[in-house]
Amino acid sequence: MKLSVSFKNLKAAVSVMGPEEKGLFNLAYQETSIEKLDLELAIGKDVELKDVDVDSGLLSYKGRNVSLYIKANGTSARFHIADCKTLQSMRANGRFERYVVTNDTSGEFVVSSSYGETKAKLKVCQNCLRQLNYKGCNTGTPISSVVQQFDMAEFFATYSSFFPHLPSRKAETAETGYTEDWAKVSSHYRVEKNFECEQCNVNLRSNRSLLHVHHISGVKSNNKASNLKALCIDCHSKQPMHSHMALSHSERQLINQLRQAQGLLGDLSGWQEIFDYSDPGIHGVLHACKQFGTTLPEVAFYIADSFGDITAKVELAWPKHKFGIAISSNDIEDANSEGWHVVTANDFLADYRSQAGNLRW
Template identity: 70%
Template sequence: MKLTFNLRRLMQAIEVMEPEKKGTFTLALQETHIDKISAELEQGKDVELKDVEVESGLLSYKGRHVTLYIKANGSSARFHISDCSTLQSMRSSGRFERYVVTNNTSGEFIVDTSYGETKARLKVCQNCLRKLNYKGCNTTTQIGPIVQHFNMVEFFSTYSSFFPHMPSRLAETAKSGYTDDWSKVSSHYRVEKNFECEECKVDMRSHRALLHVHHISGVKSDNRPSNLKALCIDCHSKQPKHEHMALSHSERQTINDLRKAQGLFDVLNEWQELFDYSDPGVHGVLHACQQACLQRPEINYFVEDNFGELAARLELAWPKHKFGIAISSNDIDDARNNGWDVVGINDFLDSYKSKSYNLRY
């Protein structure tokens, strides 16, 4: 990839400072270390099915969120995104096909054909989608359009809170097109808006780095105030064509901690508000709860220990029943140790129809 550097402003700054002696600046090529596993997964790595781990129903390889497919099936193969009934059947029957795991977000997969290896756009496994109730496909939404318009980047971003490592392409924060004075423009705009998110109204003064300035039209060179909007990183990631913005679990929790402290969660009367504020990774659970007519849960709930200290943080909670959903396994264990019944999204979706009837009241 060709990189272009413009050092004009740096040299102008040197002139303004009027140093007694000007130094010399040398630009040298330095190789950066690329994690071996990440590089292998980008290209696709041959594995045995037993080496693929399951985290909350999602597929994982050495801490990396991955998809899986059988290369020998060619362009007719379906790629898997969760530990669905199909994979469970393969595992139990001891099948030994050539499995490939990847976190490449291009949507193209290297498959075997009679003519040799080639790239193909495969379809997502419908059983996997239903396993996760992705976008409500198992409860409230038709699955056909979800399969047809499945977006790999959006999928990885949806579950970014579940994994410490994300595909490198999701870490790309911005494309070219910003003006040279964008840093100054965005800084001044945030000051003018008193560091408040114009979408959810959370005050970000204490975490200013998590407040972005969004170009409404998508044209990054148009810095007119009418085209700008101050958004917390969570609201920014939910804007159209921003699927590449993958937030960490801690970033989402920080935003929701601020919202909670500022009273923005005091009155949430509609299901849509829960979808707007909760981690996207639990939206499948919310779709199921809504369809089953369960009571609306509280979001970002703090479980306290016997001393009134924070013991665990739950993504969704029904305090009356001391029941909740958490993403972190540590939070699940800590909440259970303090008398709560807490499960992950996979356990809930597998059994909610038979075990959560009491949550209706």
Template identity: 70%
Template sequence: MKLSVNFSGLLAAVQLMEPEEKGGFSLEYEPTNIDKLDLELSVGKDVELKDVEIDSGLLSYKGRQVLLYIKANGNSARFHVSDCSTLKSMRSSGRFERYVVTNDTSGEFIVSNGSGRGETKARLKVCQNCLRQLNYKGCNTGSSIYPIVQNFDLNKFFSTYSSFFPHMPQRQAASAQTGYTDDWQRVSSHYKVEKEFKCEECLVDMSKHRLHLHTHHINGVKSDNKPSNLKVLCVDCHSKQAKHDHMFVAHDIRQLINDLRQEQGLLNQLSGWNALLAVADPGLHGAIHACQQFGTKLPDVGYYVGDEFGELVAKLELAWPKHKFGIAVSNHDREEANNEGWNVVSADEFLANYKSQASNLRW
């Protein structure tokens, strides 16, 4: 059906105001840069459990990281973020109930009131089995899970595992002001030059990859441009700062930064587990916490596996070269390394049986 709109009343009102200069007006369709699927996931999409894919132990829907819950369970429902024992049990018993998948990180979910009384919004708790499955923040190898559940932040969780997924979360642009001053681009550029394009956290030289070097406000106040409040950080270090849970970093960017750190000799002498956590992909922190608790040797970060001709075939996020064992995010990297005689697994495969897999990594 053709849409016909009459703006004669509006134009007459403009004439009454006697503008100094007449302007033109046209009604045109302006497409959004938000994918239709992302819009659906932002409000929740009804699916069956069999429709949800598993990617490195995490829940995925058409390449997007998601969480899921059962709307009919009301405000007593728990939302799931990984392929935990609860979901595995439901799948094995054939219980394919209707779920809602979403990438909304507000923490509020639309649930049923019960007895056909409509729907309402409720704040749900995260499934504890999901967090244990991932050893999130070490909750399965030492840290108490109670404060982790109580303070669980979906933005932080999604950003932690952002490099595991090919599609970055898309959000509609906020209408509010960013808070940066009008001269921020100039201030930021000059400060990066002053610091010679080096990250002040990990010391990596980003002069050839300046797009991935940021200027960070230490106190979080974006209008406070005093030099004492500024810090130049690579995007990897920037994403790990407090209150930067909105930053999602792709896998190839994290690999690039560790490639540069490796080339510049910054990964050769890591001083311990905290230093390792600072440079490793945050999605592997659960595996690292398990290694630390079990007492393995400190692994290499950003290790290259070559073929018989010396050609690079795979990049491993964590590696124990002596044992030809490693952990990698990419399926391709795992397959290629295994073809060269290595035993390379994903983070969730490692965590599923880490004591057995890591038994010979203690020496």
């Protein structure tokens, strides 16, 4: 089949962007394929419990964020998203049911029934939610509402910084709804806004791919200026109906690195600002800290070695206590080697009452 490809809109967008130097562009065919493991996880893969990685407190299979359930339990099964006390008990007691892991975000699971295998909507395990203090379910938010409104795509995106392999969009959901001239419209709008996020004010002229143009109403065919807003990918992912947007740890760290360099993180004066600028994967920690009245942490704090070189980047820090929360194991190790006490979000939440209590002054 002959393919006809037009780059008219792309060239127009490049013209509007006004690059300092135009590069060369060559179109070459390159065959790509979805890894076999991703195909298996999309439909559910039988595994042994010992093969599921729980080091981060979340459930991971070969670098992919997954949920886990027991197919034989039928429609009464609960699916797990964290290494909760239920799974810990199963491992301790040597239970060897037929576990299934999946990264499907539809909320439907293949279970066994008297009629054979069927798809069913299952409820999330409440112990898992409490393990993560997800949306503050331990510290103020009624857990019943968290269970009722739980969305798998939102959950995976919330913790995307913890996993090297991000979930990808399915082909059937890939239709964009954008107008044909969207590339030109969005490029022109970003130029007009000087490549600056209209929410957090970070300037992304040096990292233009990290700036998106958001449709405020959600109607992607409405390109009126009053319906557009230039947003960095972090702010964009936190907009209503955009909780499915998964960002890597490096992307979130880079955004905060730029904010830090531009003086945007130096005077965060309240909890809401801390939530707005921090990685959503550590919001469970923030809910606990807010509930227990800790002093405000610093977001995206850099720890230097004796030579003044940055050795570790932590998501949250209480410099007075030399205490912090980090996602990267390398950052944790490097920070602790400099005399800090930096832990994972999971370790903090395992004993958050005493941990938070020590940070009140």
